[in-house]
Amino acid sequence: MRVAIAGGHGKIGRLLIAELRERGDEVRSLDRKAEYGDELREAGAEPVVCDLEWAGLPEIADAIEGMDAVVFSVGAGPGSGPEPKWTIDYAGALKLAAAALIGGVRRYVIVSSIGADPRAEGDEGFAVYLRAKGKADEELQKSGLDYTVVRPTGLSDEPGTGRVKAGEGVGRGEISRADVAATLAAALHTPDTIGKTFGLTSGEQPIEEALASL
Numbered sequence: 001m002r003v004a005i006a007g008g009h010g011k012i013g014r015l016l017i018a019e020l021r022e023r024g025d026e027v028r029s030l031d032r033k034a035e036y037g038d039e040l041r042e043a044g045a046e047p048v049v050c051d052l053e054w055a056g057l058p059e060i061a062d063a064i065e066g067m068d069a070v071v072f073s074v075g076a077g078p079g080s081g082p083e084p085k086w087t088i089d090y091a092g093a094l095k096l097a098a099a100a101l102i103g104g105v106r107r108y109v110i111v112s113s114i115g116a117d118p119r120a121e122g123d124e125g126f127a128v129y130l131r132a133k134g135k136a137d138e139e140l141q142k143s144g145l146d147y148t149v150v151r152p153t154g155l156s157d158e159p160g161t162g163r164v165k166a167g168e169g170v171g172r173g174e175i176s177r178a179d180v181a182a183t184l185a186a187a188l189h190t191p192d193t194i195g196k197t198f199g200l201t202s203g204e205q206p207i208e209e210a211l212a213s214l
Contacts, residue, residue, distance in 0.1 A: 003188060004028040004067040004105075006052055006096055007074035008045055009036040011157070012111060015181035016071065017045045023185060030063050052092035053084070060099035069107035069188055070100055082125065085132040093136040097143050107194075108145045109187055111180070112137050114153045114172065114199050137197065148187050149197035152180045165203025166210040173201035183207050 003020055007013045008029025020027050021044040029040045032051035040047040050063040052074055064070055072093045076084035093110060100108055118134035120127050137149045153173045160178030183200055187193040190211050198214055205213070 002026045002068045004064045005071045005073055006030045010073055012177050012181050013073045015178050016184050017043045019181050019185035052095055053087050057099050060095055061102045064103055064105055067105050070105055072096055072110040082128040085129050090132040090136045094139055097140055106146045109148045109184055112149050112151045114151045146194045148193045151199045153201040163204055164207055164210050165201050166198050170199035170201045175202045186211055
């Protein structure tokens with residue numbers, strides 16, 4: 001499979017590159033800085049400079065040309081204000097979806113957030129983040145693409161266990177970024193996850209088994 005990761009240089013993105021390369025997939029990484037190139041090539045990904053916040057659809061479509069799937073793993077970050085949450089977490093995700101439709105890339109996996117809700121109330125940063133993520137998820141679900149929406153709980157840098165809990169009622173726990181990346185890679189290779197939206201946290205089920213039970 002040929003997979004383009006938007007945000008491959010991020011913490012989850014780098015782990016996902018390793019997971020996909022281990023499966024024998026070809027990986028392209030879309031990132032905003034050319035200086036990431038050497039590190040990405042060393043990790044096994046083809047680097048492409050493409051800033052989803054500012055790039056136009058033709059540029060994004062060119063960046064994912066020839067791919068079988070895209071993964072949106074970009075985030076404005078916890079220290080950002082409200083505006084980047086709309087220009088990156090929301091608009092960036094939808095521009096990637098529009099470019100995928102233009103280029104005939106059917107498969108789209110998005111890293112969302114537990115609690116994402118287009119009707120989340122409040123003006124503080126986290127509420128805006130949940131609203132932006134929720135709106136992006138909602139529009140992706142209506143896009144006609146073969147989507148999977150993954151909503152992890154709190155993230156840690158602990159080693160992965162390969163065991164998770166996936167579904168609607170996973171609570172407010174914590175999961176390692178390594179296990180999120182492994183789940184994303186498995187979801188890309190699990191057709192039954194197409195059209196699914198699910199929460200994800202640490203648990204007892206092996207990842208493949210948890211996805212099969214959705």
